[in-house]
Amino acid sequence: MRKHLILIAVVMLGVSLNGFTQDVEDKSFDEKKNHFYVSIELLKTLPWLMIDNAYVIEPQLEYRSKSVVFKVQYGMNDIKNTIYDNMEYRNQGSHFKLGVGVDFSYFGNNADRNNAVLGGSLIFASYTETGTVEIENPYFGNPIITQKNDSRGMEVFFMYRRVFENNFFLSITPRIAFVMTNYENTNFPVYYVPGFGTVNVFESSSSNSRATVGVAFKIGYRF
Numbered sequence: 001m002r003k004h005l006i007l008i009a010v011v012m013l014g015v016s017l018n019g020f021t022q023d024v025e026d027k028s029f030d031e032k033k034n035h036f037y038v039s040i041e042l043l044k045t046l047p048w049l050m051i052d053n054a055y056v057i058e059p060q061l062e063y064r065s066k067s068v069v070f071k072v073q074y075g076m077n078d079i080k081n082t083i084y085d086n087m088e089y090r091n092q093g094s095h096f097k098l099g100v101g102v103d104f105s106y107f108g109n110n111a112d113r114n115n116a117v118l119g120g121s122l123i124f125a126s127y128t129e130t131g132t133v134e135i136e137n138p139y140f141g142n143p144i145i146t147q148k149n150d151s152r153g154m155e156v157f158f159m160y161r162r163v164f165e166n167n168f169f170l171s172i173t174p175r176i177a178f179v180m181t182n183y184e185n186t187n188f189p190v191y192y193v194p195g196f197g198t199v200n201v202f203e204s205s206s207s208n209s210r211a212t213v214g215v216a217f218k219i220g221y222r223f
Helices: 002-020 046-050
Strands: 034-039 055-057 060-064 068-082 088-103 115-132 144-163 168-179 210-222
Touching: 034 055, 034 168, 068 115, 088 144, 144 210
Parallel strands: none
Antiparallel strands: 034 060, 034 210, 055 068, 060 068, 068 088, 088 115, 115 144, 144 168, 168 210
């Protein structure tokens, strides 16, 4: 039920953006003011919604004071995957991101609708991974292995944001993140860390990566 509500909300937001991206005369639009920005991530959200009983949702709030941008993001996830041999994987968790950046477009003479922000964030993630091991012998049940982790780290990001004249916006944010803490209680290699992404891209049975590379595509509204 939660998955369908999230999908409906995303679709409605997309329809609203499509309907409102027509040119609207606003003489004060080009003035560079302090603003709040509310957005939601789509690049990870939509693919997981297509998987039954799985979701990733990452709403974000930003505030720009002159050229300085402050942001906070809260994310929730419940994802499943078939990884490693004979094991069904599930990851349930949440994360916080606290970030700051500089909007270099603020110093130029361009209209206040094309923002280029370079910055960094601290990431705090807490998650539980469950592995259900499939045993072919019918006389044995499928054992369930659970491990919990709290991961801390940071990311460096560059964001380009295009604000339309009705204050809706689209943004794209390439980033690289680093897990700074050790993984604990690893009965099997950690596959996914909320806020960081997949740390076991090649599904290795022996190691986890501490660095992840990704990109976020967001849709939102500027106040």
